Amino acid sequence: MNQQERTQFVTKYGQLLSQAWSEDGKFIAALKADPSKVLLEFGLDPQGAQINIITTIQEDGSLEDQIRLWEEGKTKGAIDLYIPLEQPAELSEVELSDEELEAVAGGAACSCTCTPCCSCCC
Numbered sequence: 001m002n003q004q005e006r007t008q009f010v011t012k013y014g015q016l017l018s019q020a021w022s023e024d025g026k027f028i029a030a031l032k033a034d035p036s037k038v039l040l041e042f043g044l045d046p047q048g049a050q051i052n053i054i055t056t057i058q059e060d061g062s063l064e065d066q067i068r069l070w071e072e073g074k075t076k077g078a079i080d081l082y083i084p085l086e087q088p089a090e091l092s093e094v095e096l097s098d099e100e101l102e103a104v105a106g107g108a109a110c111s112c113t114c115t116p117c118c119s120c121c122c
Contacts, residue, residue, distance in 0.1 A: 001071055009067060012043045021087040028055070031083065039081075050078045055085045 001009065016039070020027050031038045035051035066082055073079025 001067065006067060009044070009070065010063065013063075013066065016042050016044070017083065017087075020083050020085075028053075028083065028085065035081070046079055047074050049074050049076070052078060052080045054080055054082050057082060057084055 032053050069080045
């Protein structure tokens with residue numbers, strides 16, 4: 001995965017998590033019922049791989065792990081996708097610095113939405 005693809009994945013994965021955390025469970029139910037359809041709606045193409053939705057963070061729970069699992073899963077035909085049911089407490093009260101706000105407003109190359117365990121690509 002090159003840097004542009006990585007940035008796009010992180011952005012789309014972050015949007016997916018944000019949607020999952022803002023709904024009352026309907027989104028997670030739809031994701032579990034037809035994960036490929038929902039992922040495609042977010043611009044994430046599993047390329048025919050089976051999607052295993054994992055709702056509790058395990059050893060492979062960092063953003064780097066999720067990127068690796070996504071890439072390996074497409075090759076192996078089965079992707080483990082972490083979708084925690086609740087937004088981690090450390091992200092619920094995050095405030096952006098002036099620099100981060102400018103980057104978002106200015107459309108900087110990295111538009112990370114900081115996933116649960118983001119090591120941030122920025």
